[in-house]
Amino acid sequence: MVMALLRTSYCLPFHQSLNWQFAVEQKEKASELKQIIHNHLLKMDIHGKIREVLAETVKDDQGSSHQPLSEADFVRALQRRGIIDNVMKDLHFTQETATNIGPESPLKPAAHYVDQDSTHIKKTNIDPSRRYLYLQVLGGKAFLEHLQESEPLPGQVCSTFTLYLHFRNQRFRSKPVPCACEPDLKEGFLLEIHRDGFGDGSKMVDATTMLSMCDPVHMVLIKTDTSSETTLVSSYFLDWRTVLSSPSCKTCFAVELMGVGSESKIPAGVLTVSLELFPPLPETLNTDIISTQQSLERQRTAEKERLFLVYAKQWWREFLEIRSSHQSKLVKIFAQDENGVNRPVCSYVRVLRAGRLLESPRQAARFISLLAHERAPVVGGGGKQEQWCTLMAFLCRGKGDCEDHAILLCSLLLGFGLDAYVCVGTKAKGGPHAWVLTRGTDGSITFWESLTAHRYLHQPIDPNAPPLALQPKPSSPYQTVGCVFNHQTFLANCQPSDAVELCVFDLQNQSHWKAMSEEALKSVCAPGSTTSLPPLPPLCAPSLDPAVVSNRLELEMRLLVLEHRKDLDLATVWDDHLSYLLSSALSAYEMERSTGVSCGNEEFQDAVRRAVPDGHTFKGFPIHFLHRNARRAFATCLRSPFCEEIVCCRGDHVRLAVRVRVFVYPENACAVWMMFACKYRSVL
Numbered sequence: 001m002v003m004a005l006l007r008t009s010y011c012l013p014f015h016q017s018l019n020w021q022f023a024v025e026q027k028e029k030a031s032e033l034k035q036i037i038h039n040h041l042l043k044m045d046i047h048g049k050i051r052e053v054l055a056e057t058v059k060d061d062q063g064s065s066h067q068p069l070s071e072a073d074f075v076r077a078l079q080r081r082g083i084i085d086n087v088m089k090d091l092h093f094t095q096e097t098a099t100n101i102g103p104e105s106p107l108k109p110a111a112h113y114v115d116q117d118s119t120h121i122k123k124t125n126i127d128p129s130r131r132y133l134y135l136q137v138l139g140g141k142a143f144l145e146h147l148q149e150s151e152p153l154p155g156q157v158c159s160t161f162t163l164y165l166h167f168r169n170q171r172f173r174s175k176p177v178p179c180a181c182e183p184d185l186k187e188g189f190l191l192e193i194h195r196d197g198f199g200d201g202s203k204m205v206d207a208t209t210m211l212s213m214c215d216p217v218h219m220v221l222i223k224t225d226t227s228s229e230t231t232l233v234s235s236y237f238l239d240w241r242t243v244l245s246s247p248s249c250k251t252c253f254a255v256e257l258m259g260v261g262s263e264s265k266i267p268a269g270v271l272t273v274s275l276e277l278f279p280p281l282p283e284t285l286n287t288d289i290i291s292t293q294q295s296l297e298r299q300r301t302a303e304k305e306r307l308f309l310v311y312a313k314q315w316w317r318e319f320l321e322i323r324s325s326h327q328s329k330l331v332k333i334f335a336q337d338e339n340g341v342n343r344p345v346c347s348y349v350r351v352l353r354a355g356r357l358l359e360s361p362r363q364a365a366r367f368i369s370l371l372a373h374e375r376a377p378v379v380g381g382g383g384k385q386e387q388w389c390t391l392m393a394f395l396c397r398g399k400g401d402c403e404d405h406a407i408l409l410c411s412l413l414l415g416f417g418l419d420a421y422v423c424v425g426t427k428a429k430g431g432p433h434a435w436v437l438t439r440g441t442d443g444s445i446t447f448w449e450s451l452t453a454h455r456y457l458h459q460p461i462d463p464n465a466p467p468l469a470l471q472p473k474p475s476s477p478y479q480t481v482g483c484v485f486n487h488q489t490f491l492a493n494c495q496p497s498d499a500v501e502l503c504v505f506d507l508q509n510q511s512h513w514k515a516m517s518e519e520a521l522k523s524v525c526a527p528g529s530t531t532s533l534p535p536l537p538p539l540c541a542p543s544l545d546p547a548v549v550s551n552r553l554e555l556e557m558r559l560l561v562l563e564h565r566k567d568l569d570l571a572t573v574w575d576d577h578l579s580y581l582l583s584s585a586l587s588a589y590e591m592e593r594s595t596g597v598s599c600g601n602e603e604f605q606d607a608v609r610r611a612v613p614d615g616h617t618f619k620g621f622p623i624h625f626l627h628r629n630a631r632r633a634f635a636t637c638l639r640s641p642f643c644e645e646i647v648c649c650r651g652d653h654v655r656l657a658v659r660v661r662v663f664v665y666p667e668n669a670c671a672v673w674m675m676f677a678c679k680y681r682s683v684l
Contacts, residue, residue, distance in 0.1 A: 046083075053077050126190075128279075131205050133191040133240055135217065136274040137163060137174070138252070140183040143269035147181045159225045161233070163271075164396040166218040166537045167191045167240075179223060185271065191217070207244055207281050211293055214531045216240070220396045221257060221268070228629060232260050234268045235338050235393045237534070239294065240275055245287045249277035261376050261387050264340035301530040308344065308524045311517065319514055322494050330432060330482030331492045332424045335388040335403070341532070347525040348388055349422060349487040350536045352411035357539050357666040362453070364412040366594040369453040370669040371408075372399035372626055390534045395667050405450035406434040410486060413438060413448070421489070421507075423447070425481035425500065437484060437505065445505045447476050453593065461501050474501045487525065490516040542664040549628065549670070554660035556630035557674065561647055561658060564638075568648060575655035578677060581607045582620070582659035586673040589622060590663050593671070612679050616653070619646050620677040628662065628672055643676055651680035 056077075126132070140161075152158040160176035161183050174187040193205050193213070205213075216237035223231040234257035243251050252274040259268045312333050320326050334342045358364045371394075376387035387401065391411075394404045406422050413420035419439045427433040436448040437458075445458040459472035480498045484491050484507070491513040495503055507513050524530055558574070565572045584607070588600035612618045621643045625633050637643040649656070656678050663671040 049081075049083055050078075053081055053083065129204055131193045131210075132278045133167075133193055133243070134188065134276040134278055135165070135191060135240070136188045136276075137185050138272040138274055140185045140269055140271050141181070142267070143179070143181050143183060145268070146179045146183075149180060151180070152178050157226050159223060161185060162222045162224060163187065164220040164222065164392070165189055165191075166220075166392050166535065168194065168213075168215050168535070169538055171537055171540055176224065183269075207283075207285050210244060211241060211285065211290065213241070214297055215535055218390075218392050218534060218537070219255075219257075219271075220393050222396050227632070228627065230397050230399065232338060232389070232393055232397045234258060235260060235390065238273070241290055241294070243275040243277050244281065244285045245290050246275075246284065249280035249284060251275050258339065260338040260393075261340070261385055264338070297531045301532050304523050304530055305532070308520055311520045312344075315514075315516055319492055319494065322514070323496075326492075326494065329493065329498055330424050330426065330480070332483060333490070336386055337534075338387055338389050338393050343532070344490075344521065344525055345388075345422075345424075346485050346487060346490055346521050347533055348391075348407045349414070349485070350391075350411050350527065351414045351487060352391075352408075352536065352539075353415040354412060354539050354666065357541055358412065360595075361413050361416045361418060362455075362596060363594050364416065365409060365448055365450065365453040365455075366671075367665040367667075367669055368405050368409045368412070368450050370626055370665060370671055371405065371667075373402065373405065373451050374399045375401050392534065392537045395537065395539070398667065398669070402451060403434045406436050409436045409448060409450040414486065421484040421486045421491075423478070423481050423484050425498070426479045428477045428479050430479065433478070435478065439505065439507070443506075447478065449477075455596070458500075458505070460504050476500065484513075488518055488521060490521060539666040542666060542668050544662075544664045544668050544670070546662050546664045549664070550660050550662045553628055553630055553662060553672070554658060557634060557658050557660060560630060560634045561656065561676075564634075564647060570648070570650065573655055575611075575657050575679070578608075578611050578655065578657035578679065579659050581611055582657060582675045582677060583661060585620075585622065586659060586661040586675055589624070589673055590661070590671055615681055616679050617682050618677065618679045619649075620675055621646050622673065622675040625672040625674070626670070628670060633672070633674065637674070637676065646676045646678045649678045649680060654678060654680040 159179040161179055162176045163174040163185055165172040168191070170191060172189045172191075174185060177184045193210060195203055195205055195209065217240050219234075219236045219238055221233040221236075223233050225231070236255060236257050238255065242253075243249055252272065255271045255273050257268045257271060258264055259266045316331075316333070319331065332345055335345050335348070336342055354364065358367060376385040388403050388407070389397070389400050391408065394400045394408065403422075410420045410422045413436065421437045421439075423435050423437050425433060425435075434450075436450060438446045438448065440446070447456040447458055448454075449456070456476035458476065461471045461474075478500045481493055481500050481503055482498060483493060484505075489507075491507055493503065493512075494514045495512050497503075504512055507515075522529065525533075527533070527536070562572050581604070584600055585604045588598065588604065591600070592598045608618055608620075619642075621637075621640065623633075623637055623640070623643070625636070627633070638647065646656075656676075658677070659675050661673045663673070665671070
């Protein structure tokens with residue numbers, strides 16, 4: 001009875017201060033709060049203090065009168081001794097919630113990204129006038145690929161699962177958990193449901209408005225192995241509107257995640273998901289209303305896709321009638337995504353604005369070139385597996401094929417106001433390839449290679465020119481082009497030759513390029529035209545600190561050099577000043593890659609001349625990586641004879657230097673520059 005009184009007396013002020021946001025997480029935090037309170041009471045020796053107060057109160061009561069001691073008398077005694085105040089003064093509570101990466105908008109929520117790290121507690125402001133969907137992942141099971149994996153030991157490096165979410169311009173990420181048959185994926189995500197109309201973003205949505213929202217919650221599961229290589233496990237679109245008919249606007253169910261690519265029909269695992277609406281609806285919808293709405297959306301989408309397929313077949317027949325050789329041209333009208341769904345290629349391209357994250361088209365090209373190139377995995381032989389990933393899957397995985405890179409670059413260039421198109425054709429070696437084309441207002445044509453950020457000015461060869469006439473030399477590595485497209489245009493190359501060096505890119509000339517109907521494309525490719533189109537996710541600001549990452553990687557490289565020279569029985573003496581001077585060179589290298597402008601070399605050369613005494617020799621070796629694995633990078637460096645000569649330098653008065661600069665871009669894409677250098681006295 002005494003402990004119950006104490007708990008009631010000091011918990012009341014805390015519960016009175018709880019706001020609506022904590023109510024969302026109150027149930028799952030209850031046991032944690034009880035444990036915090038219990039540990040705090042033991043630390044204060046609260047039981048001993050209670051016994052002292054009880055003994056004194058009983059003694060005083062017996063001395064004055066023989067009336068029984070009431071609960072109110074005992075509570076007043078605790079308050080007089082200041083015990084309750086001391087407990088409340090030292091007891092602190094924190095909460096972990098979503099964090100915005102951009103400025104708040106009064107109309108719509110800024111795109112935000114949650115990096116829920118156990119060592120960082122982030123806070124956000126919850127607007128009680130808006131409605132939220134609280135999505136909880138309560139665990140995973142039946143990931144049979146990891147059935148034989150044993151539980152990792154504490155501190156052991158192991159493969160991990162990370163779950164990414166996207167919903168109506170909001171992005172979230174779970175904490176990585178060890179891969180297992182039943183992974184401990186337990187996370188909560190607070191998704192804001194806002195209106196789309198101008199000026200309506202601050203109004204709370206009602207049931208009818210939410211019923212018409214066909215935007216799914218896109219869930220992407222990524223596996224990261226011990227060498228930091230990522231694999232796309234599953235990409236799932238969750239229709240959350242079943243919560244609108246659930247009692248108390250809360251429901252729980254199992255989600256079967258399917259594989260990707262050639263395994264898109266094979267289950268990858270199961271997640272238990274709970275959905276809850278805050279604040280709950282005053283009156284839930286009937287289940288039949290929701291199923292009818294979903295059925296109507298599916299029928300409308302199926303009809304639009306059927307009509308477009310009929311039109312595409314007719315258009316293709318007309319294209320083949322122009323020339324019989326058109327049958328062999330790379331004219332790509334449809335492409336499969338990671339779930340094996342055939343979609344028009346124009347639906348992959350969208351106008352994408354990066355806000356403050358990217359400053360120019362060339363910087364956007366540099367950012368995309370930092371995303372690793374990897375073809376879709378194929379089990380066995382049979383050539384290349386086709387898989388054009390959705391933008392969310394591509395960004396979460398951090399790597400993809402040339403089509404994924406070209407589509408993202410075209411989308412960003414469109415956002416920067418350029419007239420951009422994705423080109424599908426072949427490279428010099430004859431392999432299928434995709435790149436980007438932009439047309440200037442003066443008619444100039446520029447090719448952008450999305451894998452390297454290189455740009456090529458296209459000047460076609462005139463086949464009808466006199467034999468002795470000067471012709472421009474091909475500057476690009478591209479051999480043929482079959483079609484070009486963007487978010488609202490699809491054009492097939494119907495010129496006599498599909499060789500890039502002979503092609504004229506006057507896209508309005510119908511004798512050179514056969515266009516599809518823009519209305520037909522708009523019916524299935526425009527945003528919101530069909531429910532089968534995946535929503536467009538925003539880019540996320542980097543969460544890495546460039547200085548911290550650079551310092552850590554540089555320290556690791558120094559230790560590796562030290563160990564390597566120690567194995568060769570060589571002493572290592574570092575020149576910190578020379579290491580610092582290398583920074584300007586690395587900065588100039590990245591600026592040249594990002595802007596195409598070279599600058600700063602004169603200052604670097606002058607500084608090195610001043611730092612190297614007369615009679616000494618200086619050697620330097622810069623190298624660029626897309627990853628931050630120190631051992632992999634060092635092994636690659638040693639394969640270069642120039643770098644090995646520096647690292648293993650022997651001589652008189654040898655001084656070594658190493659500098660690492662990590663340049664961080666959106667999505668934590670990193671350009672890692674390293675430079676090894678040495679100076680030594682020349683001995684003849």
